[in-house]
Every structure is written in structure tokens, then in C-alpha cells.
Amino acid sequence: MTEVTATMGRAPTLKEIAEVAGVHASTVSRALRPTREGALPTAEVERIRGIAADMGYRPNFIAAGLRTQRTHTIGVVIPRLTDGVIATLCQAIEATATSAGYQILLATPPDEVDAQLQSIELLLSRQVDGLIVTSLHLGRDEMATQVRSAGVPVLTVNRAGDDALPAVTADDRAGGRLATEHLIALGHRRIGIIAGPRHASTAWRRTLGYQDALRAAGIPIDDSLIVHTEFEVEGGIAGATHLLELPDPPTAIFAVNDTAAVGALGVARDRGIRIPSDLSLVGYNDIPLVGQLPVPLTTVRSPAAQIGEAAVAELLRGIDGEEMSTVTLPVSLVERQSTGPAR
Amino acid sequence: MTEVTATMGRAPTLKEIAEVAGVHASTVSRALRPTREGALPTAEVERIRGIAADMGYRPNFIAAGLRTQRTHTIGVVIPRLTDGVIATLCQAIEATATSAGYQILLATPPDEVDAQLQSIELLLSRQVDGLIVTSLHLGRDEMATQVRSAGVPVLTVNRAGDDALPAVTADDRAGGRLATEHLIALGHRRIGIIAGPRHASTAWRRTLGYQDALRAAGIPIDDSLIVHTEFEVEGGIAGATHLLELPDPPTAIFAVNDTAAVGALGVARDRGIRIPSDLSLVGYNDIPLVGQLPVPLTTVRSPAAQIGEAAVAELLRGIDGEEMSTVTLPVSLVERQSTGPAR
DNA sequence: TTGTATGCGTTATCAG
């Protein structure tokens, strides 16, 4: 019954269903809504739902959102998706949001302030209910200012908690300390660090942890051993090359990023430097691949997926009008074979 | 002038700006629109835009979309974001879409038919203007059926062109052939393949290319040398273990995925098998990392970014009412040190 | 229990 009543123009609307069902559009709206609030008779609800299904009804969330002022969409600004850790984070955000009935509007702008600001603006124009922004640049007030004017809750991820925005982060400083303490415990005293870009707060905090550990061990901090580079393999190559060409090269290198560590690995290979006997190497993130390298990499495991889950959870609290809080998740050292006693 | 006229409740609307400017809302709409179609006097346009800027106006795309039936949003269904190649693809899609004035609604459902169908449904409810779906399961009619009923252009990526949906893909079959021919040219005749999941069309087509090459060389196809596994490192471990434990193990392995190749590398290491002297290994994708491995990996370069760009370009044509066509992009072999002459 | 009326913010179509 009511078989191919479907009007040819695709998407039937509530009104069209109402006509077929012989009721008013508002009745259909009530029947279709999950919560039985309007209290229709169950039989009628079933009948109407059946007709809607037959007609291939598909709710128009965008129209509903205009009415309710809730789009059930959250905006995610997340540069460098190709970084495995960030992809994991993004995946976790998406999955968590989806299971809470939200969808993700994604922006992956280049790692520059203006582009990021513009992405945020665009997302807000799309009436997102909340915003998760990651890897923002440090020390730019525009960011916080604009973001505060957003009118929706904004949560940062991987950003220093040094401003008013709530943040969900891993304890990068502790991670940097763990890695460095491990090397110190192995007898290394001349430890280089491939410290990533200056503007990346995660990298910066790992570097702080590195300095903490040196200081605690009474080892003087030698700035020539701290080299700032880009993330990724190329950064690792540049950083390791620089460090190994020093007059008094380090006996161990801590790369604040696994892919950079892999780059360092390549440099060591090219120079005939054996790992770990000639040089110890520690990475950061524990991407799946580094456990399978010919010399499995010692690294720091950062809970990317949990960060994503926690971020969404916090943001949803914000969307519900509650206070969002800053969350810091613990990290752990994964000891493998790329680190060994100092010569 | 007209300084802090902003009503406290954030987002001012066209109507509020109109009040301040002393004109009608529709006039403001015309003034703000990029194309000077309504032909306002330039001075008036400037004045109104100034007021809008002062008041912190932010257009509500969702309301505009309701009216214009165009959301300037494209839905992307893309499982396994954590795969580097897919992330690159996603990034390229996002970047291309953004520069064309579109935004991305992202769904990364698990690699299962039902979840993928549901994701599509959700995206359509959000009134996306078009859909890019990747890595769909083979041979499930529901997919094509539902997708056809979408009412918006749908483009597939990484999917076999064996049905009616237009697709943008790399030439995976040629890639599989290239890799295998390379090994054959090196004198290998017993070549194993870590062939990925059966349902993944990319993997499947690479396997076909592998068979093509063997056949062309007059080498009989030995099914025991074809092992299906999951993607990722674990799949590579399982596949390599299986192959190397064969009574008559292969002298070369083609992994249809770089990360699987890295897994195979780990297995070789554990068994004291040297690469390439004991075993040649070819990967697929040329993710940045594999060029920096201690033994740089020979692999096939797949143009992930170009696929993304082409996919968006095609889809936009579809959105503009033109016919979309199927695009196949060429791949190339990258010879490095993980392959050598057969013993 | 169900229909009516209204409005969400915007744009398109008319008049004027």
C-alpha cells in the first residue's frame, strides 16, 4: 500500500509525507521524532513511519538545525593530517563524535596563523555547535581573541594550557623527561635533541622535559645540542645531520617525533653509524611502524586516541552548557632496541 | 561611527545590520554578496559592509543553504584514516575542496558495509552537495543502489570501475605488474605476494597485475604464494611469516602496501634473513618513511594527492550538472635497495 | 491527540 507514491523529485519532505498519510506535517514530525514526546498513538506512529520509509524519507538536518539552533556538527581544525598521530587523533574524534550523534566538519589548513583563523571563521559560518582546534600556533593573541568571540565552546588539543582556553593534551613535558631520563640512566651525558618547530607547543614541551631531566641529573644544558627543525622525515634528516657533524657529537639523540627519528635513522645508516652501539635513539609517539624496524625504536607512547575521545567528551559538556576543564593524559616510555649503554 | 551597536547576543543577523544601516535586510544581503549582481552603488555597498564588519557579522551558511539548496559541503566517506596514503588523499581532498569554496563533512566508518551505508545516509541528511566515497566493499549491491538514490553526484575513489559509479583511481593493476616485472627482471621466479584483504579493490587489482606479470613471463601462478591478510604492519607480519615458513619459500615478496612491507621487514629481521641478499622486498605507496629505512624500500609510487585533487574536480563537475567520468592515474616504480638479484 | 501559526536566517522574485 502507498507504494510508489513518491513524487519524482527525490527527497520527499514532511509535507509530502503528510499528504500521503492524510495528516498534517507537524503530526509527521512528531511521529518521526525518536522521543515519543508528542505522545502519538503507537499504531499511528508506526503507520506514518512506514509511509516515510516507503517514500524514502530522509530528514533534512540542515533545516532542523536552522529551527533548533543546533546542527549536531562539530568543527575540527587539524593541520598535518598525514602525520600518523594526528590521523589517529582525528579518527578518534570522528568516532567518538559519531557515536554521540555528531558529525565532523573538517578543516586541515596549512600550519599558519591566518589560514587557521580563516578555517575557524568558515566553520563558524557553518554553525558548528562547538570547535576542536589542534596544534595552534603559540603566542598569537588573535587566535584566542577570535576564538573567544566564536559564541560556541572551543576546546584545544595539543596546545599549552597557558591561556584561557580549555585544553586536552598528553603530558608532553613528562614524556620528554621520561625519554631523557632513560638515556641518562644508560650513561649518556651528551644527548642531542631534534626538537621540532619552535611554534609547536607539543614539541616545545617535550623539549622542556628534556631540559628538566638534564637539570635534575646535573648535566649542563648545551644549546648546540638542541636543534629545531620541521616535523617529519626531512626534519629528522636535517636535525641528525646537524648534530652528528658537531665537533663533539652526541652519543644519544632524542627526536620529539617518530618520523623524525626515522629520518635520523637514515642519516646514521648513510654514515655507517650503528644503532644502538654507536648512537642511541629515542623517538616519540610510538607509531605502529617503529616497532617493526630492523632496530625497533625506543619511543614514548602518547595516547592519541584517548586524547580524541576526551576532547569530544569535554566539548560535548561545553555544548551542554557545562564548564569545560583542562585534561592532561599520561604518557609512557616504550623501551626497545634503539637505545643502549653509552660507550 | 556605529561603534558598539552590536546587540549582546553574539551572531548579528542580516536584519539587525539592516536596522543599524537603516535599510532593508534584502539590501544588506545584496551588499554583502560577492558578485555585484544586484548593482548597488559602490558607496552604499562599502558603507553596509563596514557596518557588518563592525558588528562582527558572520554569514549563516546553513540558512543560506536552506534557501539556495546548495550547502557548499561535500561528504567524504573514508575508512582507515590512519593509513598514511588515505590521510594524504583526505588532505588533498580537503585542500582542493576548500580552495573551491567547499567544506568537508568527514565520516570514517569502520570497514564494514552497514556502517558505510549509515555514514552515507547521515551525510545525505546533512544535505551535502556531493559525495566522495572511498574503499567501498566490492560486490555489494546495496551500496550502489543506495548511492544511486542519493540524489546528489557520487564519486568513488579506490574502487574498481566495474559498476556504474564514476571513479577516480590509480592504476593499481599496472602498479602490481610493475613491481612484479621488476622482480622477474632481477631473476626471481618464486615471488610471494602479501595481497591484502580480499574485499579491498585496490589490493585486489594489484594482485591481478602481479598475476599478469607472471603470466607474461611464463611463470606459473602458485596460489600458495598468494596470501591474503589485513593491511597494516600486523598483516605484513602474518603474511611474511606464512610465506617464509613454506616448504619452498619465495626469494622475493611483493607486499601490496608499504606498512605491510615494514611488517615483513620485521619478520625477516627476526629470522636473520638479510634484505636484499636473502630476500627481495617490494612495497606499495611510497610513504615518506620507507625511503629512510636502513634498507630503503623499493616500492610503487601511487599519486594519492593527485587522486584527491582529481576526485574533487570530477565531483564539482558533477555538482555543476555535467557528466562525471572515470579517471585512472598512472603509477611508477621507485627502485631502491630492498630488491636485488635472485640467488 | 492533532492542526495552526510562526519563525529560524537567508535569498529570490516581485513591485515600486
Added chain:
DNA sequence: CTGATAACGCATACAA
């Protein structure tokens, strides 16, 4: 050139 009006699809307060 600009104002008034309607409509996009839906949800809801209100009336019946």
C-alpha cells in the same frame, strides 16, 4: 536601485 514578501524544511508553542 531598493523595499516588501514569500519560501526553503522543520519544530514547537498554542489552540482546538
